[in-house]
Amino acid sequence: MPDLTKAYRILCVQPHPDDTDIAFGATVALLAGRGVEVFYVSVTDDAAGLSGEDAALPYEERVELRRREQRAAARRLGVTDVIELGFPDAGNWSAYDARNAIIDVIRSVRPDTLLTIDPWMKYEAHGDHRRTGLAAAEAAILHDFPAIGDRAAPVDTPQHTNKLERVGFFFTDNPNLVLDAEAGMERKHLALADHASQWDESTYRELVEYDRWRCERYGQSIGARYAEALLLVPVAWLHIFPDLVTISRSQP
Numbered sequence: 001m002p003d004l005t006k007a008y009r010i011l012c013v014q015p016h017p018d019d020t021d022i023a024f025g026a027t028v029a030l031l032a033g034r035g036v037e038v039f040y041v042s043v044t045d046d047a048a049g050l051s052g053e054d055a056a057l058p059y060e061e062r063v064e065l066r067r068r069e070q071r072a073a074a075r076r077l078g079v080t081d082v083i084e085l086g087f088p089d090a091g092n093w094s095a096y097d098a099r100n101a102i103i104d105v106i107r108s109v110r111p112d113t114l115l116t117i118d119p120w121m122k123y124e125a126h127g128d129h130r131r132t133g134l135a136a137a138e139a140a141i142l143h144d145f146p147a148i149g150d151r152a153a154p155v156d157t158p159q160h161t162n163k164l165e166r167v168g169f170f171f172t173d174n175p176n177l178v179l180d181a182e183a184g185m186e187r188k189h190l191a192l193a194d195h196a197s198q199w200d201e202s203t204y205r206e207l208v209e210y211d212r213w214r215c216e217r218y219g220q221s222i223g224a225r226y227a228e229a230l231l232l233v234p235v236a237w238l239h240i241f242p243d244l245v246t247i248s249r250s251q252p
């Protein structure tokens with residue numbers, strides 16, 4: 001079974017700038033605090049996800065606002081860098097193009113762990129979420145075939161020989177790894193507040209309340225006050241392996 005404690009460079013591929021923070025932000029803060037390099041990849045520009053006066057801003061200003069908020073939240077959690085792919089939020093972009101862009105990122109960042117949305121979560125209605133999870137999972141299994149992608153794969157150098165070992169899915173209904181997140185919860189909720197254009201005060205309060213409830217439920221299974229959860233699997237399990245959920249659940 002894959003072991004997240006062995007990770008030292010993690011790539012979090014998210015549809016929108018706040019998704020990793022909502023799902024896994026406390027653990028990101030704790031991992032970064034232990035010296036793990038965490039990179040965020042935002043697939044879309046999030047220009048559609050604003051409300052109120054912000055929604056009336058010109059397109060470039062909406063993109064810039066979300067970029068500033070994302071970078072503030074990422075700094076707070078200790079994220080090493082944020083990469084923006086710039087696909088149009090809630091737009092008609094293709095998972096194929098996103099997959100190739102993510103393959104390029106994997107080849108240059110060289111993570112040992114990729115985290116993304118579980119695209120097979122039941123009742124996820126947002127197309128950006130489903131396509132991002134699929135594009136990232138496919139990029140994980142195909143990135144080391146040199147003939148696949150928009151650009152040829154770089155040759156390994158002595159500094160960059162690490163291999164993508166494991167893929168973790170958050171926002172999943174099949175978690176197999178629950179991590180004590182209590183020490184990162186306060187920072188996570190401050191990072192969510194950094195995404196100020198995404199919620200008014202009462203929506204933010206509801207989000208934090210829901211997050212505490214969800215993290216308490218995960219925590220109960222490991223005797224922690226708050227926890228976050230993943231479905232974490234070896235990369236090789238993401239192809240012709242219908243036993244993935246059964247096997248991953250049977251592991252400690």
Ligand SMILES: [Zn+2]
Pocket residue numbers: 015016019129
């Ligand atoms: Zn999202």
